[in-house]
Amino acid sequence: MDSQPLSLVSSLSKAALFLQVYLSSSPYTCKFCGKGFSYPDTVKRHEMVVHLGVFPYKCHFCGRGFQSRDSLRGHLPDHTGEKPYRCSHCGLEFNWRSTLHRHIKKLHNRR
Secondary structure, eight states: HHHHHHHHHHHHHHHHHHHHHHHHHHEEEEETTOEESSSSHHHHHHHIISSOOOEEEOOOOTTTTTTTHHHHHHHTTHHHHOOOOOOOTTTESEEEEEEEHHHHHHHHHOO
């Protein structure tokens, strides 16, 4: 018998074992969809935002709700005009670090 199929079965068994361990390391499950989470606070936020439509972090300028403090912080410069992330290549400013990184990668061809 060829050893190739046996190694494939072994690899599949390892993948199944990994998946089983990964899933069991998520002891907190969403009561709406069954998705697993590692922390109770994370499943609570997931249920509120995804299934109940509750966004607990409110903008004091416009009242828009956000799922996290970081998302709210990224929104506030829309009102204040602040853009804390500056491109070191061309000086263009952004209110999100991820937007700055995307700009650098696309326009300046750098990682």
